[in-house]
Amino acid sequence: MTSNIHCISTMMKCIALGAVEFLRKPLSEDKLRNIWQHVVHKAFSVGGDDLSESLKPVKDYVASMLHQQLENGECKHEDLDKIEDASMIHEKDHEPSAVNNKYPAPSTPQLQQGGRLIVNGDCQEHTNCSMEKESGEPDGESKSVETTSGHTIAEVIALVGQHQKPRETMVKEEADSIDGAKGERTVDSHPQDRVHSEDSCAGADKPNTVSGLHSSRPNKANRKKLKVDWTTELHKKFVQAVDQLGIDQAIPSRILELMKVEGLTRQNVASHLQKYRMHKRHILPKEDDPRWPRRDQTQRSCHPHKPIMAFPPYHSNPVPVGPVYPMWGAPHPASIQTWGSHGYYHPWQPTESWQWKPYPGVHADAWGCPVMPIPQGNCSTFTQNGYGFHCSSTMDNRSGMPQNSIQHQPAEEVIDEVVKEAINKPWLPLPLGLKPPSTDSVLAELSRQGISTIPPRNQRL
DNA sequence: GAAATAATAT
DNA sequence: AATATTATTT
Numbered sequence: 206m207t208s209n210i211h212c213i214s215t216m217m218k219c220i221a222l223g224a225v226e227f228l229r230k231p232l233s234e235d236k237l238r239n240i241w242q243h244v245v246h247k248a249f250s251v252g253g254d255d256l257s258e259s260l261k262p263v264k265d266y267v268a269s270m271l272h273q274q275l276e277n278g279e280c281k282h283e284d285l286d287k288i289e290d291a292s293m294i295h296e297k298d299h300e301p302s303a304v305n306n307k308y309p310a311p312s313t314p315q316l317q318q319g320g321r322l323i324v325n326g327d328c329q330e331h332t333n334c335s336m337e338k339e340s341g342e343p344d345g346e347s348k349s350v351e352t353t354s355g356h357t358i359a360e361v362i363a364l365v366g367q368h369q370k371p372r373e374t375m376v377k378e379e380a381d382s383i384d385g386a387k388g389e390r391t392v393d394s395h396p397q398d399r400v401h402s403e404d405s406c407a408g409a410d411k412p413n414t415v416s417g418l419h420s421s422r423p424n425k426a427n428r429k430k431l432k433v434d435w436t437t438e439l440h441k442k443f444v445q446a447v448d449q450l451g452i453d454q455a456i457p458s459r460i461l462e463l464m465k466v467e468g469l470t471r472q473n474v475a476s477h478l479q480k481y482r483m484h485k486r487h488i489l490p491k492e493d494d495p496r497w498p499r500r501d502q503t504q505r506s507c508h509p510h511k512p513i514m515a516f517p518p519y520h521s522n523p524v525p526v527g528p529v530y531p532m533w534g535a536p537h538p539a540s541i542q543t544w545g546s547h548g549y550y551h552p553w554q555p556t557e558s559w560q561w562k563p564y565p566g567v568h569a570d571a572w573g574c575p576v577m578p579i580p581q582g583n584c585s586t587f588t589q590n591g592y593g594f595h596c597s598s599t600m601d602n603r604s605g606m607p608q609n610s611i612q613h614q615p616a617e618e619v620i621d622e623v624v625k626e627a628i629n630k631p632w633l634p635l636p637l638g639l640k641p642p643s644t645d646s647v648l649a650e651l652s653r654q655g656i657s658t659i660p661p662r663n664q665r666l
Numbered sequence: 667g668a669a670a671t672a673a674t675a676t
Numbered sequence: 677a678a679t680a681t682t683a684t685t686t
Contacts, residue, residue, distance in 0.1 A: 432678085433680090434678095434679095435678080435679085456669080457669075457671090472680080472681085473679085473680085476678090476681090477679080478670095479672080479679095480677090480678070482671095
């Protein structure tokens, strides 16, 4: 939460309501640096299960960054040392090394009222996750541990390291630990590597088989029901079947029949049908601009109270996250039969424009991710007067943001720089001064002041 | 009791 | 959001 409100009470309420931090405007470079370092650190220090959704993208990103760096050999020696340091971070969590003083800490409303300083002394969120030792049942349903989360920074780095050298090892592990099928995204940063059933199968053979379900033999440990990947092809058949049957007859079992896809179950179809119907229901009623991934206008409500964290464009500097195209766009030569090609299906049908999986890799809702469009124009020439950043009038039209919420922000480059630093050097010692949010103490203080009614979370202030 | 559908869970 | 799983209805 950023605001220029000074009222301590308000600040506390914000924290109580779930704000992770309350930063007073104007935001300074140091504040940014500080909070981002915390973000990155937290992303790695919290156990996998506790890792909030919003932190995962950060973690993934950092991991991929490291990966990349290692691959490029950019930080072979010099930085490897540091990496080792990183692995120690968890051992001796807090080392108030002098260096830290370099970063004057911003202030959380960490209750500094009436001379009383409420600090929750403990060593904050370093709930180091000690290797989930779920003695995976040899055959049972050992919840495939998501490769991505649940690793400490050290672990991730270790994994990343594996990439550069014994690549085979890596591959192999992946193969039999996840059973070669549909591994959750891996630390590796190459989304494109993810093969798609059809593409991977060297040729267009065995067309009637659900991806992955074709485990030729009933391989004993046929563990894990594989998720059905509703590829374009599959969906096409589905639609065709539904179409052929008509809205009335389009029930799972019959659809399944018509599809004639080996391995596909009725339930699979049912599930898909459910979604299909919902989309139709939502799209058809409104004929205006039925493009599916329609932008909902809800977000741009100019609600003045909606806190907004404008943050650095991930894709901007350090490493381009990569081009973004609709899933079955460019990268897959084999799947050029795009959805856009109308007429491919029954032309009379209200073009099934439900283009799924629109833009991978964009987590708009993620913590610290860009919540608003990156200004295209050159409104970054404002560094002149300190932290200037007055291009509001230039950009808000598009973003629909309340103007006052984007003022008082450090210049774009500054933000970029700070984030880059935090991300590229996760081993930097934690800047002191920014205490983890201690909701409890805030709540206590609030009630002490007689404020006991705090609206439930997820509600606008 | 099975399939379809609705509601949740992952 | 996409699928799976579970609950409820038909």
